[in-house]
Amino acid sequence: MDVSVTLACLFSVFMFFFVATFFLLILNCLGLYFYRQWWGPLGSFFFSTTMLTSVVISLIFVFFHQLTNGTVWFIDFGRIFFLFDLFDVNLVFCVDSLSVVTSALVLCLTLCAQYFGVEYMYREAFILRLVYLLNFFATSVVFLFFVYDFFLVLIVWELIGLFSLLLVNFYSLRLYTIKAAFKTFIFSRFSDFFIFIVFFFFVLVWQSSDLGLLFTQIPFFLFYNIYIGPFGVNVLNFLGLLLALSGAVKAAQFLFHVWLPDAMEAPTPASALIHSSTLVIMGIYLIIRFNVIYEFSYLGNLMLAVLGSFTVAVGAISATFQNDIKKLVAYSTVSQMGYLFCGCGFLAYKEVLFYLTIHAMNKAFLFILVGYIVHFFTGNTDLRFMGRFYNCGIDLTFMLFVVSLNLTGLPLTAGFFAKEFLVFQTLHSDYFSLLVRTLWFFSFILTPFYMMFLNLWVVFKSNQKTVSYANPKKKLNNFKLHNLTTNLASEAVAKTTTCFFILFLFTISLFGEFLATYLFTPLTSFNNLLGYSWSTNLFNELSSVNNFSTGLANALSFLILLSLSTALRYLVKLTK
Template sequence: MYLILIFLPLIGSITAGLFGRKLGPNGSAIITVSCLMLTFLISLFAFYEVAIIGCPVYINLTTWIDSEMLNVDWGFLFDSLTVIMCCVVTFVSSLVHLYSTEYMSHDPHLSRFMSYLSLFTFFMLILVTADNYVQMFVGWEGVGLCSYLLINFWFTRIQANKAAIKAMILNRIGDFGLVLGILIIFVKYKAVDYATVFALTPLFVNEEFVFLNVNFNLIDIIGFLLLIGAIGKSAQLGLHTWLPDAMEGPTPVSALIHAATMVTAGVFLIARSSPLYEYTPNILTVITILGACTAFFAATVGLLQNDLKRVIAYSTCSQLGYMVFACGLSNYSVGVFHLVNHAFFKALLFLGAGSIIHAVADEQDMRKMGGLKNLVPFTYSMMVIGSLALIGFPFLTGFYSKDVILEVAYGKYTSHGHFSYLLGSVGAFLTAFYSTRLVYLTFLSKPNGYKSVICAAYDSSYQICIALAVLSIPSIFIGFYSKDMIIGLGTDFWGNSIFVLPENMNMIDAEFIPHKFKVLPVILSLCGATSSFLLYSFGSSILFKFKISYLGKKIYNFLNKKWFFDKVYNEYLGQFFFKFGYNVSYKIIDRGIFEIFGPMGLSNVISKKAFYTSKLQTGYIYHYTLLILIGNTIMLGARQFWLLMGGIIDFRLFIIFFISTFFIIKTF
């Protein structure tokens, strides 16, 4: 059953990919959707057996690499963390597959698209079920490859090409860090499977490791390098710029990448490596600060984006920041709980955005929408549910995880804990503001688009509506019904899948923080939503006057241009490497040093010497006699010089003298 769970999406992908022409678009859609639906049902059985009953499953399939000390098996580990991820991934993916059958029905390459989606799901399942870091890295690279294929699905569009390459390159930076971390683990632990690594970690607490000729604490350097991988995949500050650009792919791709698969891999890696991170308090502090800064940064940028999908993309980036800093505070279970909740309402928002885009003739600029509330009422209601869940509206799904994250941040009673609480609370206000702005500009404002487009807007067909309706249910209820099971005090849901040192546990402290700090995030969220609605409804002239003022222009440009991260990367990093690559690497090293001392230089020297030597063949006997006399004199002189001076002068000087003489003769 467990192997079928993993390999069914692969079977669907291969069938749709290789036999898509024979099956046709409908046949490929039916097979891939059926495989994913069946996979989700099996995931529910696995969840019941592993998480509810408490029977973790370990499958050692076969040996993969067996070389000296390096032993890597194809093994699958099903514990609570794995099965909850399997349920989320397969549930969202199956609905995205169903949604895609209608959304992409006009595309002539539907079979290829469905094949890529199923392959994406398969690699994500490999990532979460692996029992060792090397096998996990296979899934890690697999989802990176599939993201490239899916973002670049409409490969005739230049922007899609650029976005796919950008995603691939930025993820390679993170992956390079992850590979180094795995290699250091193997060098010191002589193993890469989770069980061995986590069991040995306490023994290496004070171990030193020389990296780049500098001494580091072993656990610190491993934790930092694994974090680099998570930063790339989960789009944390610094390597985040690929995430909004990934919107160039079809909308179902955006939903799958942002909700359940690729971006959650980094958070999963940190949670999975909790027995390692618990012994690196310094790196946990870095994770906390990084996550809090990401949550705040992405929330500010989302305020003034005009592309419908980009606003939701930056909200993903912001929510990932919340998950990461929850893990940095040693509350991995809370971070994963928010990951699960976020997957449902973020998939709902993206798929709802796709329905809107379909309704308004593929227009994505919110400034050209408006007045859609009565034209697409079902999509409107779904987007409202998703937006309310995102802002943490009381008693919806987001409320039960986001508020707990902020409570445990304050309840840590450390400077970085309070720092993350402060930025997280401000981020909650900004999230509510831009979510309400999205709903208002799209549905409630006066129509701003072309009359022919707005009048022709319509609610989507059955497949899209079914997917949205099904996603809206967990977006409302799943947080309430699963909170006590997953993060309740004293719950044994996680078993041994997540490890927290006793001194790092602060769930009880978080329960008893001052009441005003508990309700502050909710109040800020409600204030953000209310102020956004009032400003855009009745104060648009105020907003316009502020926008055209000197300070307003600066703020608008700064936030609309995403804090100029892309500008800095392109002009200072990108241009530097381009110039270095051409002027130094290519002209000086490749065309210069390598060619002078390499084949071109050697061939030129030999050609010139051969040419000069051929000149000596004059045909006159007295010239040859002179050459014989000169040659004999030089040989006898060299021999006599060596006999007299050999014991005094180093023979290496003699060789240098000989070579320099050769070059002097060459110049003449």
Template sequence: MYLLILWLPLLGSFFSGFLGRFLGHKGSSVISVICVFLSMLLSFVAFYEVGFMGLNYCIMLSPWVEVGILKISWSFLFDSLTVTMLVVITVISSLVHLYSLEYMQNDPHLPRFMSFLEIFTFFMLVLVTADNLVQMFVGWEGVGLASYLLINFWFTRLAANQSAIKALVVNRIGDFGLSLGILTVFYIFQSVDYFIIFSLSPLFSNYCLNFGGVNISGLTLIGVFLFIGAVGKSAQLGLHTWLPDAMEGPTPVSALIHAATMVTAGVFLLIRFSPLLEFSSTVLNILVLFGSLTAFFAGMSGIFQNDLKRVIAYSTCSQLGYMVFACGISCYNVSMFHLANHAFFKALLFLSAGSVIHALANEQDMRRMGSLIKFLPLTYSLMLIGSLALAGFPFLTGFYSKDFVLELAQVMLNKNIHSIEGAFACWLGNLSVFFTAFYSFRLIYLTFINSVNTTRENILKIHEPSLLMLIPLIVLGFGSIFIGYLGKDLFIGLGTDFWKSSIITLPSNSYFIEAEWLNVNLKWLPFALSALGVSLATIINVTKTHIYLYNTFYRNICFLINKKWYWDVLYNRFLVYPILNFGYLVSFKNVDRGFIELLGPYGFSKIVPTWSYIFSQLQTGQLSHYLFFIVLGACLFFLIIFHQIKLLIFYSVLIFFI
């Protein structure tokens, strides 16, 4: 049963991809949806058995690599952390598959699209169920490949090509860091198996590696390499540039990448390695700083974006910052809780945005929308629920996890734990709440409430989508309202034993309980900042006060943030262009076309013109001549080999008798 959770999406992908031409739209769609829905049902069974009944499973399928002490097998681990991810992945993927049937119905390549969606789901399931680092890396690279295929699904569009290549190349940096982490783990622990690594981690807490006379903590080095991998995949500050551009794919792809699969892989990696990260305070401080900076930077960048999907993409980047920040303060269960909650309201926001784009004939600029509340009332209601959950409105899903992360940051600040990092993270995290509420309701006003700003032709065609698109939206709407309340006591409640040994926190790093006794006024701070962001967005959009703010300084700030703080420009100017110039001017012109050709064929022909003329005459272009020289060369080769063997036998016999 447990292995079927993985094999069903793979089976559906094979049928849709290789037999899509024969099955047609309907056949491939039905098979894909059935396979992923069956996988979802089995995930619920696994969640009940492992999460509620406390039965952990480790299934050994077959040996894979056995070289010396390196032994890797195809084996799958099902613990509380894994089954939680299985439920999140399969539920969101099933709803996205169902939604795609209507959204992509006019696309002639629907079978290929469904195949890519299923292979994406399969590789993510491989990633979360692996019980060793190498098998996890297979899933890690698989989701990168699948994301490239899905972002570049409309491959005739130049923007889609560029965005897919950018996502792949930027993620190669993080993947290189992760591969170095895997090699370091094997060097220190002599194994890549999770059980061995985690059980030996306390014994290696003081183990150091010597580089040029400098001692570096082995666990810190591993943690830094794993964090680099997470930075690339989960789009943390520095390697975040691929995430907003990944919007060039179809909207269901955006929902799957941002809600349940690719971007959550990095956070899952950090949570999975909690038994190792706990022994390195340096890595935990790095997680706190980068997580809070990412939340703040992405929240501010989302304010001045005008593309509907890009605003939601920056909100994903910001929420991932909260998750990494929660890992940095050793509250891995809170990070996992926020990851699960975020999947529901982020999928709801993206699919609702897809409903709007579908109704407006693929228009994505919010400035060309408006007054859609009259034409799409159900979509408006569901997007409002998603925006309120994202902003942390009380008693919705986002409130139970995001506000709790901020309460833990307040505890850090009050107790002077990592005092500088604590203060830094606390204030940046709370400011990010204000920005999140502001851009969420700016989106609502520009899209649904402000004066209409689209063409008459679009207005006459606007209508609510069919049930195939509405059912996933309604299910996600209920999830965005109730999942946080239903899962709070199970995932982060006091005394819960749900996570068991899948998440380890040292007693010295645990101040989780103290958040319950935090000052009530401090607990209300995130809500006050959210209310302020909503109020400011309302005032600006209702009264049009932004017209009076157009002085030079304000316009420059808006332009800077709208251009994503020029991260892409800086990367191009200081990294990409110098590397390309080096490749052309030094590597190609001087080495390949210069030194090698002058030393090789071109120089040889000038130095020995007679022999070069003879050799050039051998190139007759006739197949029989080439076959003759091939056979002649093979005979000479075997003649030399046999001669060497005879000499070897002769000398062996001679040595024996001597």
């Protein structure tokens, strides 16, 4: 009796926080839309920040409750729509680790992008429209992560496409912006077409859009085929291919990636939220949510691995030859999304979710830093007109190096271990896995080069072309981020800092793997000190990866050092 009462109390508290999450999100959107003119930019910002912070706290409590109980909650509010005997729609929510982690990630990125957006565009005429569009977009994405009915997934999918189109078309008076918005709209329709075919098939066969029912019936269709004339294909392979194509368009994979660089016409805060993490991870989320189909679909997994591996190589090669700083970061995002898509093809969903979180945080922060750099150069995004940024932003210089090293995969960083876990899943003896690793090798070579080249070009290249700089006393001092270090940014300090960065990079490249091996080797004294079995299991799991990590870390360290020296040598020739 006491156990049942305790569970009922815990479920009541859990339901309170879960319902409060959606209530606060809807209240936030309605308040921003109807009272934005009365509150103004700062009032809207503080109201939205308070609401989103409360939602993140609620999600943290829900996640803690889920981890402690080890359960997945399905909350069904009953039927909301039905059409005779064709199909019915239920308002169902699924609360699992995937939905909670991705929702908390999106809301944290929204808070960062919103703070940066209000600071970056405070005196623009349409700042209020940017604030409520960012919140509408984030709310739609959170609903997508939690809903567990296919019909509701389609509705929210269309809402996300609508708000992303409005953000890309923010500066609608520019001709190139209209073209970019039109291209984004066309590719979104391709994604909607593929996912609608899957929805139509589910409704035609099961007369329901409840994902719980659909997933339980998927294994029984393992030996069913669809015939179009003399040609036939397995049902699950057919569904897996369609979902892979729909996710590939949203995740900007190979042959569908051309809309993402053009979508950089959106304001930089919108790019930091949408195109760096949120919009492109929708395709990855779609694959992970429908992972039951890919457990039985060989062709679907093959499509994911092929598209992802080619995207890794093509994105890295394209980013290397870009002169526009925002497009360089966009093609870098395309390349990194290829790792995630290819990892889904190898059924490494946990590793994909881990790398997705690491990449989203770092890439959003990189977009914010790029926004500060573009603002410093009075809106110029051409790398050939940049240089000597350290004179006015030594703090941004340091953070730019740290984020770039993490995205590059320097040993002892989170980016290195996230990539290592993904590469570890491709270590098979077949020729297809060898092809995947060969294509990934292009990214391993080129990613350190273009990231270090970006840093050194923007920060230390002596500018010889005509460009108008923003006055740091009038522009950069408005940013709270610069107040502490602007006065210290002299050329002598910058040269000393540069030498320190290179020395630090050289030291970690040579000795980083030995430090990692020492840290991740199970120490007898440490295990005896703790005395818990989980610590022994944890260190045993980590040390089991060391046999592979040693070679990978040494190879990556050599490539990073080689890329840095090559970029330095190339810049020395340019500055003479």
